[in-house]
Amino acid sequence: MPGVLIAGELAGGRPAGVTAQLITAAGRAFPGHAVSVAFCGDSLVDVGPFLKTLPLSRVWLLQHPALADGGSGGYEAPAEAFAALAEHATPDVMLFARTDFGANVGPRLGFRLGASIAQDCTSVTAGVQGGTPTVTRPVYGGSALAEFEMGGTGLKVIIIRPGAYSPAALEGGSPEVVSFDVTAVVRESRVKLISTVKEAQAGVRLEDAKIVISGGRGLGGPEPFKQLAELAGLLGGAVGASRAACDAGWIDHSHQVGLTGKTVSPRLYVAVGISGASQHMAGCSGSGTIVVVNRDREANIFKEARFGVVGDWQKVLPAFAATVRDLGKAAG
Amino acid sequence: MRIAICARQVLDPEVPPSQFKVDEAARRVVPPPGAAPVVNGFDLNAVEAGLRIRDAAGGQGVEVNVFSAGSGFVMDVMKKPLSMGADRLVLVDDPALASADATATARVLAGAVKLDGTYDLILCGRQASDWDQALVPIGVAEFLGLPCVTLARLITVKDGKARIERTLPGLVQTVEVPLPVVITVSNELGEPRYPTLRGIMAAGRKQPVMVKLADLGIDAADLVPKMTLTRLSVPEKRRTVEIIQGQDDADSGRLLARRLREEKLI
Known part of the structure; x- marks a missing residue:
């Protein structure tokens, strides 16, 4: 047929x-x-x-x-x-x-x-x-x-x-x-499945999160990801990362967003210290709104963003988080 | 034990997107002037995987050889796996391979590996950063009649078997397979080691083994791609960004939060 x-x-x-x-x-x-x-x-x-x-x-x-x-x-x-x-x-x-x-x-x-x-x-x-x-x-x-x-x-x-x-x-x-009938063609598989283990994940699943706060090479080390996690917690979101940050060992690969990592499409994607290589954008370009915090105005990611701050994340982020807290109190 | 690594020379994917240009008439990517190609990143993860298996065996009795099929090789680039510690480099260099599809590339690589003797493990990068197909390793496995296990983040070899942790979205799967086997390696395995000075010196002295299509019994005319590339374009990015600019960086942060609240995004 x-x-x-x-x-x-x-x-x-x-x-x-x-x-x-x-x-x-x-x-x-x-x-x-x-x-x-x-x-x-x-x-x-x-x-x-x-x-x-x-x-x-x-x-x-x-x-x-x-x-x-x-x-x-x-x-x-x-x-x-x-x-x-x-x-x-x-x-x-x-x-x-x-x-x-x-x-x-x-x-x-x-x-x-x-x-x-x-x-x-x-x-x-x-x-x-x-x-x-x-x-x-x-x-x-x-x-x-x-x-x-x-x-x-x-x-x-x-x-x-x-x-x-x-x-x-x-x-x-x-x-x-x-x-x-496939009994005559299917042979015993050489590859044996031993186990399947689900990734342990604290908080909101990255793929399901409505808000994702992602960090990249620009963060410079593992420590700043704690700030990202705090901010994500504050917003009820999840933490993502660029492949560079994962490969550097700053954060587990389960957070990797990109062509070969996870594909996310949250309402809001905040990219901090991420230049926006195509392979990263392949994992997040379906996001509703992309917000960028980056020192380099020429970074590619600004081309796909709706809002951007050109500046040092170490100064931008704490003030951003404090304001989010204040707005939350005012609303609550 | 003998380990074959399949590696591909590609345009450096770290080229800034602003410099990424396509010649639409010729349907090909134009590398920025002076940009050197690189060994595909995932293939270097595969080299690292092979070298770790050799390290685990105490550095003894494990041979790690690198195979590539292509055209216009830059020798300093292709020798990188040697400078990391691989033993030999085998190159099949033919103009017909410049536009070869996955079937042709896999046939040639499988032929070159077979010609070089018996191998226990054939390690490949999970995909190439140019065409992103993730097809060639499966083709190599098919043409050699071997099983293929994709997306490894950890490989251990013991008693003639490989145990492989596969990295999948949201889960890790462990499988076991008797050797020989083709395995594709993902970046989760870990960063490729830096070449040592000694490694670079040793690589400089090594000459690649050059293999011709004829040596493999393959006619260039049989390598015609099955599909025709009819269009290659750079997708347009239409968004215009609104830059939030305060009196200083902290002020910009505060303004950003308020702006996002206005938009009901937070």
């Missing part, structure tokens, strides 16, 4: 938000094409009645003990299972979300099948003739945008950045639900 095959992911027994986003992407980029989804897991028999109403033409179920938790860790089993399905169903396009699952399984399968692989795309269009897909992806740490035409006749694997599309409603259809 040619068309579009979505590599689905489950979260808590329901299609994950990213999978709903892929359904939107498929509908917009490839209207009129058959879109199917495949889920993998240990046992999907009782996964839920929602499968029968997904707005798609077909739902594939791939079941194997090695596919428990989506094959998390080395992702060998899902790559084998999805590659076998791709060879059987011969889709023109496979869509993955750039989650840990998609970022591992999509490329592995793509290389195995000799596909064109487009990683971390923020948009997909089907091109003028509705044929060759064109993808857009941020490159150079987000400093530039690249557009690629995925030529050729072979399989195209497109891995989409989570959040690039809004989620589709997960009902209104009546797809065929088909089990695809």
Whole structure:
């Protein structure tokens, strides 16, 4: 069945938000094409009645003990299972979300099948003739945008950045639900999952915080992050940091905001002593309002900010915090 | 034990964004005049990972060799891993690799590693700071028939197995895998060591091993990218910043707080 095959992911027994986003992407980029989804897991028999109403033409179920938790860790089993399905169903396009699952399984399968692989795309269009897909992806740490035409006749694997599309409603259809037998292709994984430990986090989760106070190289050491934490506490926010500050050991990497750290989109992002390298901005440019405190008026981050103070954070911040306290009292 | 590191020469990502220029007609990034390229930062984290494994073994019986596939190598730049303490540098230098895609680069790197003998660990940076694809290491693993474990922040090797701590958003996952394996390294592993004077001297005396595509049985014509870059642009930043200026820095801080309150942001 040619068309579009979505590599689905489950979260808590329901299609994950990213999978709903892929359904939107498929509908917009490839209207009129058959879109199917495949889920993998240990046992999907009782996964839920929602499968029968997904707005798609077909739902594939791939079941194997090695596919428990989506094959998390080395992702060998899902790559084998999805590659076998791709060879059987011969889709023109496979869509993955750039989650840990998609970022591992999509490329592995793509290389195995000799596909064109487009990683971390923020948009997909089907091109003028509705044929060759064109993808857009941020490159150079987000400093530039690249557009690629995925030529050729072979399989195209497109891995989409989570959040690039809004989620589709997960009902209104009546797809065929088909089990695809992968017992012959899935081997025992060489990579064994030993443990998964959640990061201990005091206070508000960085990703969920409405206000983030971030520090960078300009802070000069670990000590100032205590002031940032106090201020964050005062505002009910969380503390972030640039990669430079984390790599210097001033604060734990769990606070790293950026391309390779966390992506945050708070209402208010206060950047202190951060120059605003593209790879940092990639993690915070979705913030409602960016406020900058920096000595260097030429720092890149001023270009993305709405409010800025050009000055020494050591003098600006205590006065800022004191005023926040006073305003709080006045309001209270 | 033998450890291969895959490294890539890239435009220095620390170039200030104001100097980041794109030639839209040629669809390529124009490096600022006089800017030297660097070894991709995450690849240096991978070098560090390899050297730590050698250190943990008492510096004995562990070989750390660096592989790169590209074009227009700057030798002083590519020798940095050697000056940090790596043993050998193997370069596949061919004009066809300048615009190679991940499939071609991975094929060439896998071929070069294979040609150089048996390896227990192949360490790569998690992604390159130019195209940010995070594809090549997975391709190297696929073409060598090895498992790939991504985003390592800690690697320990014992009894023919690697135990790897993976750094994921909000969690740390520990996996174990028999060698050989391809592992991608993230910056959480720790900063690459500074080259010592002795290391720099030693690196200066070492000559890279030059490998040709023909040595790998690869024809340059087979390295044509599967996708065509049709547009490269710098996204516009439209925001205009309102600079809050008080009588002194403390005053600016006070005014900023009041302004944010006016806007109901705090």
